[in-house]
Amino acid sequence: MRDDEDYKVIKLCLRGKKDAFARLVDKYDRKVYNLAYRLTSNPERAKDIAQEAFIKVYKALDKYDPKYKFSSWLLKTVSNLCIDYHRSKQATTASLEVIINSGAEGSILREGESSSPIEDAIEEKLECAELQDVIREGIDMLPYDYKSVVVMRHIQNFSYKEISSILNLPMGTIKARIFRARKMLKQYLETKLASIR
Amino acid sequence: MACEKFEDLLQRHFDDALSPKEAAQLQDHVKSCRSCRLDMKLYTWMFRAMRAMGEVAPPLDFTRSVMAVVRQLPAFGSGARSGFSLREFVWGLGVAVVALGVLGGVLVWQNMPMTPSQMPRLVSRMDSDLQTRSQENVVLKAASELRADGIKLLADGTDVQVCRKGTSRWQKVSFQTLLAPGDRIATADRNGARLVYPDQTWIRVKPNSTVQVLAEAIRVFYGDTWIKVEKRGSKFEALTPNAVASVRGTAYTAGAFFAKSDVLGRQISGRLFDVASPAGGLDAMAVLARALKQLAGARLALGADTIETKVQVYESSVWVRAVDPATRKVQTSEILETGFQMTVADRRISEASPLALTDYLAWNLPPRPELLSLPTRPTPRPASLGGPAAISRPTDEPVEPATVDLPVAPAQPSGPNFETLPRGR
Numbered sequence: 016m017r018d019d020e021d022y023k024v025i026k027l028c029l030r031g032k033k034d035a036f037a038r039l040v041d042k043y044d045r046k047v048y049n050l051a052y053r054l055t056s057n058p059e060r061a062k063d064i065a066q067e068a069f070i071k072v073y074k075a076l077d078k079y080d081p082k083y084k085f086s087s088w089l090l091k092t093v094s095n096l097c098i099d100y101h102r103s104k105q106a107t108t109a110s111l112e113v114i115i116n117s118g119a120e121g122s123i124l125r126e127g128e129s130s131s132p133i134e135d136a137i138e139e140k141l142e143c144a145e146l147q148d149v150i151r152e153g154i155d156m157l158p159y160d161y162k163s164v165v166v167m168r169h170i171q172n173f174s175y176k177e178i179s180s181i182l183n184l185p186m187g188t189i190k191a192r193i194f195r196a197r198k199m200l201k202q203y204l205e206t207k208l209a210s211i212r
Numbered sequence: 213m214a215c216e217k218f219e220d221l222l223q224r225h226f227d228d229a230l231s232p233k234e235a236a237q238l239q240d241h242v243k244s245c246r247s248c249r250l251d252m253k254l255y256t257w258m259f260r261a262m263r264a265m266g267e268v269a270p271p272l273d274f275t276r277s278v279m280a281v282v283r284q285l286p287a288f289g290s291g292a293r294s295g296f297s298l299r300e301f302v303w304g305l306g307v308a309v310v311a312l313g314v315l316g317g318v319l320v321w322q323n324m325p326m327t328p329s330q331m332p333r334l335v336s337r338m339d340s341d342l343q344t345r346s347q348e349n350v351v352l353k354a355a356s357e358l359r360a361d362g363i364k365l366l367a368d369g370t371d372v373q374v375c376r377k378g379t380s381r382w383q384k385v386s387f388q389t390l391l392a393p394g395d396r397i398a399t400a401d402r403n404g405a406r407l408v409y410p411d412q413t414w415i416r417v418k419p420n421s422t423v424q425v426l427a428e429a430i431r432v433f434y435g436d437t438w439i440k441v442e443k444r445g446s447k448f449e450a451l452t453p454n455a456v457a458s459v460r461g462t463a464y465t466a467g468a469f470f471a472k473s474d475v476l477g478r479q480i481s482g483r484l485f486d487v488a489s490p491a492g493g494l495d496a497m498a499v500l501a502r503a504l505k506q507l508a509g510a511r512l513a514l515g516a517d518t519i520e521t522k523v524q525v526y527e528s529s530v531w532v533r534a535v536d537p538a539t540r541k542v543q544t545s546e547i548l549e550t551g552f553q554m555t556v557a558d559r560r561i562s563e564a565s566p567l568a569l570t571d572y573l574a575w576n577l578p579p580r581p582e583l584l585s586l587p588t589r590p591t592p593r594p595a596s597l598g599g600p601a602a603i604s605r606p607t608d609e610p611v612e613p614a615t616v617d618l619p620v621a622p623a624q625p626s627g628p629n630f631e632t633l634p635r636g637r
Contacts, residue, residue, distance in 0.1 A: 031287040033279075040275045048270035062271055069278045070285075077288055150261045169262040175227075194223045201254045 021085040028076050040069055043086060046171070047093050053166040054097040056155055064100065068092040087180040094163060094181055101159050153203040161196035168193055218248050226255055362410050363391040363425055369403030396424045 021042075027035035047068055052061035072089050079088065154162055167173040167181065179186045221238045224230050230238065242249050271277075365374065366388055373382040377394025391397070391407070399405050399421050407415040407425065417423055 029288045033282055033285075033287050036282055037275055037279050040278050044270045044274050045267060048274065049267050052268050053265075058268075062274070065270065065274070066278050066281070070281050073282050074285065147261060147264075150258060151265070154262075165262075169259055170265050172263075194220075197223065197226075197255065197258070198219075200258055201251065204254055204258060 022081045025076055025079055025081075025085065028073070036069075036073055039085070039089075043089055044069075046086070047089060050090060050093050050166070050171055051097060053154075053170050054094070054163060055100055056151075060100060064093060064096045068096055071096075084180070087177065090177075090181045091183065097163070098159065149204060149207045150200065153200045156203075157196055157199060161192055161199065164189055164192045165196045165200070215245060215248055218242075218245070219251070222248065222251060222255065225252075226259060364408045365389045365391050365397060366406040366408060367403065368399075368405055371400035371403045372405045373398045373400075391425050393426050394424065396422065398422045 021039060024035050024038050044065070048061055048065040051064040051068070052058060055061050055064065068089060071092055079085065154165060157165060163182065164178060167178045168175070173181070175186050175189055178184075178189050182189065218238060218241050221230060221234055221241075225235065225238055242252055365372070365385060367385055370384060372385055374385050374389060374391070375382045375396040375398070377392060377396075382398065397405060397407075397417060399417055399419050402419060404416060404418045404421070407417065409415075
């Protein structure tokens with residue numbers, strides 16, 4: 016379904032044909048659920064947020080402005096609900112920055128002479144299965160503003176333009192956050208690599 | 213070039229945003245700079261790992277569950293967008309807040325909960341009136357599957373005590389004990405317990421709770437229980453006076469009020485309806501939470517599970533309606549004010565229920581300023597938490613609830629009759 020088809024479905028709903036809304040749910044359920052899941056790391060909560068987002072959007076269909084993409088509006092609703100959830104959790108997780116700053120071991124990877132055996136060893140470590148979880152952990156520990164952009168860009172594969180529209184932030188801000196988040200994740204990965212024998 | 217400059221090129225490289233000249237510069241630098249080469253490896257791996265996380269499928273019934281709610285909502289263009297106006301609700305509830313707040317003082321001290329002399333007498337009333345509004349303790353009643361014979365009590369620690377039916381002696385129990393209908397259990401500060409029924413339904417009794425097992429029911433004197441229904445199809449009713457029950461899928465939590473020692477102190481343990489609903493429901497619940505908070509000191513935790521919640525304010529009651537997300541069934545709680553005892557009844561209503569959202573109205577509650585002047589009375593000390601000594605032997609004396617003359621409220625229609633209301637859309 017193209018975007019103009021989204022609007023056709025919306026118009027049907029506005030004429031009282033509620034069941035047409037199921038087409039939009041079917042179209043976007045995966046995207047919506049995945050965004051909620053990656054931002055909350057909680058499948059139950061993700062399901063609730065995803066459902067709530069659709070229902071909120073349905074109730075506000077009469078306020079929808081066809082100038083904007085329906086998907087951006089829907090995902091923006093999801094993002095806002097995730098922010099609410101995140102705030103209500105009063106994050107008690109460790110700060111990634113603290114972990115990075117306290118992990119002096121990361122510098123070990125860069126010390127010493129240039130040596131391909133060391134790089135090979137790193138390559139080997141990178142293939143280690145437990146590192147798969149390291150990235151997940153690292154993403155979860157990012158400050159929420161950074162986490163959301165990383166999830167949208169690198170897991171959900173949204174473009175910068177889409178992210179800017181969803182979060183209602185200038186593209187420059189989005190890029191700056193993503194660059195900073197990537198750097199933090201990279202440093203976190205280094206810290207973890209150094210601790211793997 | 214300094215590596216800081218290449219950091220920016222590196223980042224843009226992964227966004228495919230480099231010009232050919234920039235890409236060549238980066239490539240040359242990386243060949244000779246180990247640190248940047250390492251960064252490139254790490255980023256490459258990182259992005260690959262993130263892409264590999266892939267998509268997670270939403271639950272199978274996702275669309276169905278969303279549409280089940282959407283179908284309950286008024287259709288656009290129907291001319292009757294909603295009989296429910298959030299503003300009316302909030303306003304009506306605002307008035308309710310005042311009324312409830314005023315009543316709170318009377319509620320607390322008139323019904324200082326579960327004093328030893330009250331509880332035993334209430335037991336006998338409860339036994340004869342399980343189906344209707346219970347005036348006193350929480351009763352969690354299951355239809356047929358929950359049999360009280362052969363219930364095992366599994367204690368989490370050494371602080372769990374049992375008082376057998378017909379006695380007033382509390383004894384500490386070992387890890388596993390068999391119970392009979394009428395037996396009471398008290399958990400203390402640190403440990404809870406579990407009741408396991410023959411059909412594998414189990415009920416968790418949290419610390420600082422006192423419960424009584426009955427035939428097909430469990431009564432909570434105070435504290436928290438959490439019911440997990442292992443067997444599908446079991447039906448539970450939670451009749452909870454002076455308490456708030458919440459429903460969450462097949463797990464129920466009921467709690468009973470217990471007051472702090474200072475006047476107007478109320479603590480609600482347990483959770484009100486889990487809420488994950490459209491703005492109207494959330495706002496209504498927030499207002500209700502604030503209303504209950506007016507019973508000074510009350511704290512209410514709101515979860516986020518149900519799909520839709522509405523609050524109704526009537527002349528003498530506040531209703532909360534929620535949709536069970538697991539079963540899609542409508543559940544309604546009544547928070548009733550009857551002779552200054554707040555009661556809550558949870559009833560599971562089938563999908564064929566005639567309740568409709570548009571039937572919900574916000575009513576004005578008349579202010580009751582005469583209730584503000586409370587007679588002086590020493591504040592009774594609450595029973596010590598988990599204190600079995602506070603519970604004395606049951607008697608058969610009937611108990612009349614304390615009453616105070618109320619002003620005559622304007623005539624209002626009664627609350628919804630679940631059997632006769634028009635069907636929802």
